[in-house]
Amino acid sequence: MKLTLAGVSHHKAPIELRERVALDLDACGALAERLEGDAVVLSTCNRTEVYLVQDEYAEALAVRTLTELAGDRGDDLGAALYRLRDEAAALHLFRVAAGLDSLVPGEGEILGQVRSAYEAGWPGPFLDKLFRQALHAGRQVRLETAINESPASVPSAAAALAQQVFDDLTGRRVLVLGAGKMSEATARNLVSRGADIAVVANRTLANGEELARRLGAQAVDLDAVEQELGRADVVVSATSASGHVLAKDAVAAALRARKGRPLLLLDLAVPRDLDPAINELDGCFLYDVDDLEAVVAETLSGRRSEAARAERLVAEEADRFREWQAALDVVPTIASLRALAEEIRDSELARAGGRLSEKERRHVESVTSQILAKLLHLPTIRMKEAAAAADGVVYADVVRHLFGLGEEERRR
Amino acid sequence: MAEFLVVPVLLAYGEAAFAYAGELRGPGLAGRLATWGVRLGWLAQTVLLVGQGLSADGFPWGTWAGALNLFVWLVVGAYLIWGCTPRFRLLGLTVMPLAAVLLALAWAGGGTAFDEGDRSGVALALHAVLMLGGFAGLTLAAGMAALYLWQERRLKRHERRVLRVRMPPLDALDRLAARTVLGALAVLTLGIGVGAASFERGDFDAAMAVTLLILATYATLLVMRYEGWRGRRAALLNLTGFALVAVVLPLTHFAG
Numbered sequence: 001m002k003l004t005l006a007g008v009s010h011h012k013a014p015i016e017l018r019e020r021v022a023l024d025l026d027a028c029g030a031l032a033e034r035l036e037g038d039a040v041v042l043s044t045c046n047r048t049e050v051y052l053v054q055d056e057y058a059e060a061l062a063v064r065t066l067t068e069l070a071g072d073r074g075d076d077l078g079a080a081l082y083r084l085r086d087e088a089a090a091l092h093l094f095r096v097a098a099g100l101d102s103l104v105p106g107e108g109e110i111l112g113q114v115r116s117a118y119e120a121g122w123p124g125p126f127l128d129k130l131f132r133q134a135l136h137a138g139r140q141v142r143l144e145t146a147i148n149e150s151p152a153s154v155p156s157a158a159a160a161l162a163q164q165v166f167d168d169l170t171g172r173r174v175l176v177l178g179a180g181k182m183s184e185a186t187a188r189n190l191v192s193r194g195a196d197i198a199v200v201a202n203r204t205l206a207n208g209e210e211l212a213r214r215l216g217a218q219a220v221d222l223d224a225v226e227q228e229l230g231r232a233d234v235v236v237s238a239t240s241a242s243g244h245v246l247a248k249d250a251v252a253a254a255l256r257a258r259k260g261r262p263l264l265l266l267d268l269a270v271p272r273d274l275d276p277a278i279n280e281l282d283g284c285f286l287y288d289v290d291d292l293e294a295v296v297a298e299t300l301s302g303r304r305s306e307a308a309r310a311e312r313l314v315a316e317e318a319d320r321f322r323e324w325q326a327a328l329d330v331v332p333t334i335a336s337l338r339a340l341a342e343e344i345r346d347s348e349l350a351r352a353g354g355r356l357s358e359k360e361r362r363h364v365e366s367v368t369s370q371i372l373a374k375l376l377h378l379p380t381i382r383m384k385e386a387a388a389a390a391d392g393v394v395y396a397d398v399v400r401h402l403f404g405l406g407e408e409e410r411r412r
Numbered sequence: 413m414a415e416f417l418v419v420p421v422l423l424a425y426g427e428a429a430f431a432y433a434g435e436l437r438g439p440g441l442a443g444r445l446a447t448w449g450v451r452l453g454w455l456a457q458t459v460l461l462v463g464q465g466l467s468a469d470g471f472p473w474g475t476w477a478g479a480l481n482l483f484v485w486l487v488v489g490a491y492l493i494w495g496c497t498p499r500f501r502l503l504g505l506t507v508m509p510l511a512a513v514l515l516a517l518a519w520a521g522g523g524t525a526f527d528e529g530d531r532s533g534v535a536l537a538l539h540a541v542l543m544l545g546g547f548a549g550l551t552l553a554a555g556m557a558a559l560y561l562w563q564e565r566r567l568k569r570h571e572r573r574v575l576r577v578r579m580p581p582l583d584a585l586d587r588l589a590a591r592t593v594l595g596a597l598a599v600l601t602l603g604i605g606v607g608a609a610s611f612e613r614g615d616f617d618a619a620m621a622v623t624l625l626i627l628a629t630y631a632t633l634l635v636m637r638y639e640g641w642r643g644r645r646a647a648l649l650n651l652t653g654f655a656l657v658a659v660v661l662p663l664t665h666f667a668g
Contacts, residue, residue, distance in 0.1 A: 146440055150575055160575050165567065167581035260642030262582060279568065283643050291570040298572040 003126065003325075005089035006062035006081060007042075007049030010103055013080035021048040021069040021077075029120035035061065040121030040131060042096070044113045046103060051093070053126040059083055086325070090130055091318040097138035098314050099148065104300070105307045106147030111138040129324065137317040144313060147306040150299030154292045155182070157299070158266045159189040161292075162234050165264050165285060170194035175232035177201050177225060177246075178239035179211040182268045186236045187215055198232065201225045203239065229254035233261070238268040245273040252281055266292070323388040330383045333396040336405040337379070341372050417460040418515070418524045424453025425488070425512040432505040436577055443501045450495075450504060454488045457515075460524060461485055467526040471537040476662075477523025479544060484515045486548035490592075495552075500580050506555035535610035542603030547657055549596025550630065554654035556580075556589035557647035564644060586642055589650060593630050600627065618664035622656060629653040 008021055021043075023031065028041040031050075035041075038053035048069070050062040063081065067074040084092050092101070097114045099106040118131040142148050151157040159169075166172055172195045176183050179202040187197050197215040201222045202208030212219035220228065222245065229235070229251060239245055246265075255263065260283060267274040267288045279286035287295075345368050353361060379399070386395040400406055428449030434442030461482065464472040473482040491507045494500060518524055563579040580588075604623065633641070633649045641649070 157575065161567075163581060164563075164574065164578065165582050167584040259640035260637075260645070262643060282645075285567045287570060294570070294572045295575055299575050302576045 002053065002055075002058065003086050003089045003130065004052045004054070004058040004062055005049055005084040005092060006059065006066055007047055008066065008077065008080045008082070009047035009049075009101070011101075012082070013077075017070065017073060017076055017080055018046070018048065020071060020073050021066055023048065023069070025116055025120050028117055029122075031065065032121040035065065035122070038122070038124030038127045040117055040123050040127050042114060042117040044110065047096070047101075049096075051089070051121075051127060051130070053124060059085070087318065087322050090134075090321045090325075091314070093130060093134045094137040094314045094317050094321075095311075097134040098141040098310055099138070100141075100307055100310055100314060104152040105303045106142075106145075106310070107152065108142070108148045111135065111142070114138065130321065133317060133321050137314055140317070141310040141313050145306040145309045147303055147310050150302050151296065152300060152303065154268065154289065154296060155186040155189040157292050157296045158186050158236070158268070158287070159193050159195075161266070161285075161287060161295070162190060162195070162264055163193060165262050166233060168194060171196060172233040173198040173231055174234045174236060175199050175201065175225070175228050176211070176215070176217070177222065177235065177237035177273060178269065179204075179207040180238050180240070182238040183236055184211055184214070186238070186266065186268060187211075190234060190236070191215065195234065199228050201228070203241070226250045226254065229263075230257035233263065235263070235265040235274075236268065237266065237273040239273050240269070241273055242271060244275045246275060246278070248275045248277040248281065251275075251278045251284060255281060255283060258283070268292070326387040326392055327384045328387075329392040330387045330396045333399050333405065334380050334383060337399060337403060338372075338376060340403060340405060341376060345369070345372060417456055417463065418519050421453045421457045421460060422512060422515055422519070424449045424456060425508055425515060428453065428504060429508040429512050432502065432508055435501060436505070443498065446504055446508070447501065450488060450492060450508065454485070454492055457481075457485050457488070464524070464526055470533075471540065472527070473523070473540065473544075474536070475521070475523060477518045477521025479523070479540060480514050480518035480521070481523040482541070483544045483548055484511050484518065486545050487511055487551050490548055490552050491555075499578075499584070502577075502579050503552075503555055503559055506558050507552065510551070510555075535606060539603055539607040539610065542599055542606060546596045546600030546603055549592050549599060550626075550654060550657050553589045553592040553596060553650055554657075556585045556592065557650035557654070560585040560589065560647040561644065561651075564647075582643070586646060590634065590637055590646070593650065593653075594634060597627065597630050597634070619661065622661050622664045626653060626656045626661065629656060 008018060010018065022045070023041065023043040028043050031041045032039040035050070035052060037058075040051045042049045042051070048066065050065055052058040052062050054061065063083065066081065067077055070077045093114075095101045097111055099108070099110050102110055114131070115135055118135070121127070121131075123131055151160045162169055162172070169190060172190075174187060174190050174195050174197045176187050176197060176199065179200060183200075191197060197212075197217040199220055200208045200212040200215065200217050201220050201224065202211070203222050205219060205221055208221075209219040211217075222239070225246065229246075235246075237245060251263070251265075262283045262285065265274055265278060265284065265286045267286065270289060272288055274286060274288075276286065276288070278284050349361070349365060349368065352364070356364060383392065383395050383399065386392050428446045431442045431446035431449060435446060464478075464481075473479050487507065488511050491503065495503045495507065515524075559579060560582060563582055563585065566574050566579070567582070604627075629649065630653045633646060633653065636649070637646060
C-alpha cells in the first residue's frame with residue numbers, strides 16, 4: 001500500500017483554475033467515498049488535494065479525479081498539478097496543517113479545514129494515522145511557536161491593537177464611519193473578539209442602514225457622529241470623504257465626557273478621514289492605514305522567522321510518521337512470529353496438561369507466558385528499528401526463513 | 413550557610429531579569445526561562461527566610477538589610493501570583509532587576525545572615541511585615557504604572573513592533589495598578605495602626621509625616637479615578653507616590 005497525493009494549490013494554479021476544482025465539505029466526503037478506499041479530499045480556497053492509499057494505480061486515479069473536476073479546463077491542469085508519494089506526501093500534509101503552505105504563514109483556519117476534511121473523508125487505518133498526526137503537528141506548531149499570534153491583515157491588526165488598549169473587547173462600543181468593505185471587514189474582526197458595533201454612520205444613510213442591519217447596529221447620519229463619540233471606545237473610519245470627517249476639537253470635546261477612558265481611532269481611509277492632530281490628545285490613539293500596514297509588515301516578518309522553527313517541528317513529526325510507516329513492513333512478520341510462539345506454547349501446555357494440578361497449570365502458564373514475552377521483546381524492537389533504518393524487509397525475510405513462518409501456508 | 417542560598421537566589425533573579433530583556437527581542441523561550449528563574453529564585457529565598465526565622469530567637473528582619481531581604485521576597489511573591497502569566501510577563505522587566513539589586517544590597521548589608529535577630533516582640537514584627545507588605549504592593553503598582561507609560565508611548569508613536577512584543581494591555585494595567593494600590597493601602601493602614609497602638613508615643617517625626625504623605629498621595633489617586641484621573645495621569649501620580657516610598661521614606665526613616 002502506498003500513499004499518494006495529487007493536488008493543485010495557489011503556488012501554481014490561478015484562482016480561475018482552483019475554483020473549477022474547489023469542492024464544499026459534503027462534496028469532498030462524497031468524492032472520497034466514490035474513490036472506494038483509504039481516501040480523503042481536502043479542498044480550501046487555496047488548494048484541492050486528493051489523498052489516497054491504494055495500489056499502484058492510485059496516482060492515476062487521483063489525477064483523473066481532479067481532471068474530471070476541472071471539466072473543460074482539465075487540459076490546463078497538467079502544469080499546475082503536483083503528485084507526491086509516501087514520505088513527501090506526508091510531509092506536505094503536515095506542512096499544510098501547520099499553515100506553512102498557506103499564503104500567510106501560520107494562518108489559523110487551515111487546521112480546522114484539515115480536520116473537517118478528515119472527518120468528512122473515508123480514511124482507512126493508514127490515512128487515519130496520517131491525518132491524526134498532521135492535526136497533532138498543526139497543534140504543536142501553534143503551541144510551540146508564535147507563528148499565528150500576530151495579525152496578518154490590516155483589519156486583524158486593527159482589532160489586535162484594540163486589544164492592546166482595552167484588553168478584553170467584550171462590551172466595548174465601536175463607532176463605524178463609512179459603509180464600505182474595509183469598514184465592514186474591520187468591524188467584523190472586532191465583533192469576532194467580542195466588541196459591539198454600536199453605530200454605523202454614513203453620508204448615504206441607506207447604505208449605512210444596510211451595513212448597520214448586517215452588524216446589528218444603529219445607523220446615523222455622518223453629521224451626528226460627534227454626539228456618539230463620547231460613548232464609543234473604538235472608532236473605525238473608512239469613508240470616501242475628501243476632507244477630515246473628525247477634527248481634533250470635536251474629539252477633545254468628546255473626551256471630557258469619557259472621564260479618562262482611552263479612545264482608539266482607526267483611520268483606514270485615503271485620503272484620511274481623521275485629523276492627525278487627534279493623536280496628540282491625552283488618551284487618544286490614532287492609527288492610519290500606513291501605521292497599520294507597517295505593523296502588519298513587522299508581524300509578517302515575525303511569522304516568517306517563526307516559520308523556520310515550525311518547519312523543524314513538522315520535519316520531526318514527518319520522521320516519526322516515516323518510522324511508523326516503515327514499521328508496517330515488519331508488523332506481519334512480528335505478528336506471525338508471536339503467533340507461532342504462542343501456538344507452540346499452547347500445544348506443549350496441552351500435552352503436559354494431564355500431569356499437572358490446576359494450580360500448577362496456572363503457574364506454568366504464567367511462567368511460559370513471561371518467558372515468551374521476554375524472549376520476543378528484543379527481536380520485536382530490533383525489527384522495528386531495522387524497519388525505520390530501511391533494513392526492515394531484509395530482517396523480516398531472515399526471521400521468516402529462520403522460523404519457517406508462512407511455510408505451512410505455502411505447503412497448503 | 414546563608415551564602416549557599418543567597419547566591420542561587422541572586423543568580424535566579426538575575427537570570428530572570430536578563431531573560432525578560434531577551435523576551436523583548438523575541439517572545440517565547442526567553443519569557444519561559446525568566447518565569448522559571450522567578451519561581452526557583454523565590455522558592456530558594458523562601459528557604460532562606462525560613463532558615464533565618466528558625467535560627468533566630470527574635471524577629472530576624474529588623475535591620476534595614478533584613479527588611480530589604482523580606483521586602484524583596486514579598487514583592488516577588490506578589491508578582492508571582494499573576495505576573496508570570498504570559499499576558500503580564502513583561503511586568504517582570506520592571507520587577508526583577510529591582511528585586512535582584514535590592515537583594516544584593518540586603519546581602520551586602522548582612523540582611524541575609526543567620527543570626528539571633530531583634531528581640532523587640534511580636535507587635536514590631538507584625539508592624540514591620542505589614543508595612544513591608546504594603547510597600548511591596550506599592551512597588552508592584554509602580555512597576556505597572558511604569559509599564560503603562562511605556563506601552564502608551566509605544567502606541568502613541570505607532571511602533572511597528574507593538575504587536576510582536578506584546579505588553580500587557582493599557583486598560584488592564586490601569587485597573588490592576590489601582591486594585592494593587594487599594595490592597596497595599598489597606599495593608600499599610602493596618603501596619604500603621606498596629607505600630608500606633610503598640611509602641612510608646614514619641615514626637616511626630618519626619619518618617620511619620622512622609623508615611624502619612626504617602627497614604628494621602630495614594631488615597632488621592634484612588635479618589636481621583638472617579639473624577640476621570642485614569643491612564644497617564646494616574647500612572648504619573650502612582651510613580652510620584654512611589655518616589656516618596658523609595659527615596660524620601662528611607663532617608664527620613666534612617667535619619668530619624
